Amino acid sequence: MKAQNTLTLEDARRIIDAGIEASGHHGSASNIAVADAGGNLIAHVRMDGAQLGSIEHSIDKAHTAVLFRSATGDLAEDSRPDGQFWGMALSGGGRVLVFAGGVPIVVNDEVVGAVGVSGGSREQDATIAAEAAAAL
Template sequence: MRTIHTIDYSEAKRAVELIVERVLQLQKAVVVAVVDSHGELICFARMDGAPVASIPIAMNKGWTAARARKPTQEIGEKVRHPEKGHDIAYYGDPKFVGWGGGIPVWKDDEVVGAVGVSGLSSIEDADLARAGAELITQGNV
């Protein structure tokens, strides 16, 4: 029998709250999705003014990071430069995305979930998602 570890709701909620607080200070808006080890949604926030198109993108960034076990930015770099990687269709699922903003959450050498952020630039989204992932990883919940 195998035990699968995953993020729990309280951890996911705290990560969402941290990201929302940071974005409010910037007077901007994003969508945040925290997912479990399978990429399925645990906690979600769509800030007032966040683009509607960012809703599925944030969820897909989290899903991709959890399933691929790597930041979505890395996947994006491989598909933008096929000589270094492959086409996005290689993954076999349209949910896979390559924009920055999806960060896996690692605990004890296994992916326990991921954080996806959408609504700002890929760099800003990735920085915010990383902050949420680090909060969970460090157990400061």
């Protein structure tokens, strides 16, 4: 990756290709979204057979991972009724998702974007997202 502060379309394609490969290994037809450093969508793919309802979830998971600079699954515990971030999922106009599957992409200690995966179990989504992010 070139020195930059956000992902490019070329980066997004590489991440999505890795996500498709990982989805095959983990038995999940997935929606895979890549967001830039501002949380804006760069690219998205819905694999054959992936749930239609998961399209927005994958995009919003990537968005959330950028905004909070954290894996979305890690936010789930703190956003429960007794957690320090209770109500977090109500912020952001409904775009903040604390389901596993959103992973920030960090280069030189800077969040340059994120990947969001949805369509499988929480474990599948989190694993596929992590493997896709590692492609960069």
